[in-house]
Amino acid sequence: MAEYKKILRVDLSNNTLEEEDIPPNVEEKYLGGKGLVAYYMYKEVKPKTDSYSPENKLFIFNGPLAFVYPTFTKISIGAKSPLTGTFCDSYAGGSFAVELKRAGYTGIIVEGRSDKMVCLKITRDEKRLIECENLRGKTTYEVGDYFTSYSVLTIGPAGENLVRFAGIFIDMRSRPLNRPGVAGRGGLGAVMGSKNLKAIIVRGWMGLEDLGLKIDLEKRSQLINRYMEILKKEVVPAIGLGSNLPVFKLSAEAKILPVKNFRLGVHDKWEELTEDGWRKIFVGRHTCPTCPVACGVKVREAGKETGKIEYETVAMTGSNVLVVDRPHVIELDEVLNALGLDTISAGNVAAFATELVERGILDYPLKWGDVEEYKRFYHDIAYRKGVGDIFAEGVAKAADHFNAHEYAVHIKGLEIPAYDPRGVVGMALAYATADRGGDHLRAWTVVTEISMRPSLEDLVKLVIHLQNRNAALWTLVACDNIVGGFADPEAGTKLYVEMLNTLGYDYDYERFIRLGERIYNLTRLINNLDGIYRDKDVLPPRFHEKREDTGWRIAPEDFKKMLDLYYRYRGWDERGAPPERLLKDLEILSS
Amino acid sequence: MRITVKLYGVLRDLAGRETLELSCEYDECVLYRIFEKIVQTHPELKNYINVVDKEIYVRGVNIIINGRHIMFYDINEIVKEDLLIDILPPVSGGS
Structure with a gap:
């Protein structure tokens, strides 16, 4: 088990910062990233909490492999979403995850609401809230340019004005120092705005040896070499020009x-x-x-x-x-x-x-x-x-x-991304059962489903597997751009499990996927407690209509058949709720 | 029954035409047999569609039949109406 797992808890109402340890049993069960976001949201934010209330919290977690292995640069950010009213997690690249790790933190939990616009500053010398009224109304680029020597996580005017689809932006600069990142989905920028928190700036100071990790360095070195070969041979060619273009x-x-x-x-x-x-x-x-x-x-x-x-x-x-x-x-x-x-x-x-x-x-x-x-x-x-x-x-x-x-293309309040599911029907199920609303990143079936035996049963199992696998990968927090480029995603995931085990964990592939299943059932439990059941796992009316150019449609009875199978394979009841027995089996609830 | 197969992209180039016209009668009009017939008459499509032991296998193509995705069909069922089959071309990459 790794040693150094600290959270910085920031109470904006009382202007206090406190460090706390993540209980070892929690860390073992949820690892990092999405897992800890889900765990703390379930534990600390009451069902149906107004997303703009001081009681909503912003959870920001890196993963155990950040800074330890290359490419684990994404940060997981979560809160109750202003668009959906329920669980939302969104991910951004950039330097924030690594700098936060180098500052000795696995995560930050922000709660309450400040009277004035503030920024949170984390450096070796000081961890404190600083007044930032001078940054009110500034664009994301202006904030990035203002804090030149930090990793900057910020919102723009849209977040301040509580636009329900405002995002959180990392390292936006007129002349970027590294790849900027955006946790765009679900309106988490508006949650930050509701708290009068304009930015979090971090400059880490620790090297790997300072973090107190017990790493098998020789094995780490071997794994990095193997990983570099895979990146070179598989991922770089698959990524092409980049940015999923x-x-x-x-x-x-x-x-x-x-x-x-x-x-x-x-x-x-x-x-x-x-x-x-x-x-x-x-x-x-x-x-x-x-x-x-x-x-x-x-x-x-x-x-x-x-x-x-x-x-x-x-x-x-x-x-x-x-x-x-x-x-x-x-x-x-x-x-x-x-x-x-x-x-x-x-x-x-x-x-x-x-x-x-x-x-x-x-x-x-x-x-x-x-x-x-x-x-x-x-x-x-x-x-x-x-x-x-x-x-x-x-x-x-x-x-x-x-x-x-009839013209609104969203699921549970989250606007649908850029794949029409009438042509790739796995995405219809993926959208409808995504734990943050209409979203493509929990299960992206597009390429796989057009190279398999046409079988609804297999397709439903594919969606479930991808949801579980991705939930597990985002505890690390792995980059979806890289995972999408693996020629053999299972082999790539197994390599990540080996990396994890050099930190003293004891995972195998099956146990790792089971971790993802635990997290996906926990986020579903949060959804259920927020009032989301079968009646919200629906497609927008547009996708049931014949498309104007091709006549393609998804008939409601076909979709129902697919959803019924999904619930059955998940072990959920007719309403789309995981039963108590399953929650205990997955160790979400204690037996 | 009349079966019209509409090909797109590179499949169109391979077959040298935009549409294929076929017909079937009685117990021939089962989806897997229809696809068997398509591949038999147009073997150039074999890299993308294959039928083995009454199962259809696709490789990088999307198939939509009368506006309804092939995933929703029972491929052993007898078809009782004329069919328009869209076969979308191979794709690669993605994330």
């Missing part, structure tokens, strides 16, 4: 690209936005500390530049609103990053609003492809001006306002 061609050819609020699956200008298109204007790469892969892509065209372009952004804020030329996609990306908005939700909200205009439900000057109007729209949302105030609530609440649920 190869996925764009895949989605376009499979006709699962979101276009015009998911009414179509492809558009005729899609080739401009493929990896090859971005390669033409590629100017450099950024990487996270300790990671040799360098998947962060910097591009420049027609005077527009960004150091953070990714598939989801291109598809959601580009294709989905018919912005199909690269300079304009770059321009919108920069606006959203500066304001501190999640690009997936923003593109979904913009498409929803444009469809409302087209149908005569909303009087606002939005039309497909009009970049200037979308820029204005996003600003209006971030500052809650005019109609922007309605859409700042996210698609689900905006749909309530306009009584337009």
Whole structure:
């Protein structure tokens, strides 16, 4: 068992900071990252807590392999989501996870609410809250530039203004020092804003030998060599240009690209936005500390530049609103990053609003492809001006306002990302059963499901396996970009388990996957206690409709069959709840 | 029954045409047999679709039948209507 597992607990209401140890039995059962986020949320945040109340807490955890092995640079951030009202965890690269580890912490728990805008500073010499009123209203880039010699986790104006899909941004700088990261999903930036916490800045000081870890150094060295070979031979070629940009061609050819609020699956200008298109204007790469892969892509065209372009952004804020030329996609990306908005939700909200205009439900000057109007729209949302105030609530609440649920593409309040599940039906189940609402990262079935025997039973088992495996991997916290590039994901996961065991743990592959199952059932328990059962595990009406271009649809009875199988294989009851016996078997509840 | 197979992307290039027209009668009209027939008449698709022991295996293609994904079909069931089968092309990469 590793030795050095400390949390910094920050009470903003009382302006206090306290260190505490993670109980060894908790650490053994939940490891780090997602596991600890889920455990502490279950233990400390009451069901149905208002996400903007001081009682909601922000959980920020690195994983046991951060700084110990290369590439474990992601940080897990969680809270009750302003969009869904239930469990949400979101992940960001950058330097924060490593710097936090080098400061001797596994995690930070932020609770309460400050009267004034504050920042949390963690260095060798001081750990304290500092007044940050001077940063109120600043963009994510301005905050990054202000704290030049720290890892900076911050929000933009959207988070301060409680936009329900505001994200948390790491190391955003006008001239990035490393790959920036975004924990975009679920509105966690607005939770931070509700607490009047503008930023957390960390500068670690410890070397590996200072952390008090009992590491088998010889074995570690062997594993790093093996890992480097895999990265070189498998992951780097699979990642291509980087930032998941190869996925764009895949989605376009499979006709699962979101276009015009998911009414179509492809558009005729899609080739401009493929990896090859971005390669033409590629100017450099950024990487996270300790990671040799360098998947962060910097591009420049027609005077527009960004150091953070990714598939989801291109598809959601580009294709989905018919912005199909690269300079304009770059321009919108920069606006959203500066304001501190999640690009997936923003593109979904913009498409929803444009469809409302087209149908005569909303009087606002939005039309497909009009970049200037979308820029204005996003600003209006971030500052809650005019109609922007309605859409700042996210698609689900905006749909309530306009009584337009048939056009709202979300699940449990979280806007759907960039894969139309009518073409890849595993994603329908993955979205509907994702523990944070409509999300693709708990189980990304797209490539696997088109190379298997067409069997609903096998597909459901695949979704469950990926959810469990990813929940386990995000305790470490592994990078999904790298895991997605493994030629043999099971072998890659086993290598990670070997790495873990050099720290004194005793895992094998099966036990590791079982850990993921434990966590996924715990997050489901949290969902249940927040009132989420079968009636919320549903698809948006749009996916039950025939698609305008292909006629593809998912019939409600087909979806029900798939969900029934899912519950059965999970061991959940008819309502979609894990029974007490299962929770005890998984050691979530004590026997 | 009439069966229209619509091919996309590289499959279209391989087959040298956009659509394939087939027909079936009575007990031939079972999904796995229909796919057997598609592959027999167009062996160039064999790298992407194969039928072994009444099971359909796909490799990097998406198949949608009358707007409904193949995952939802019982491939041993007798088909009672004309079919439009979309076969989407191979893909690679992803995360």
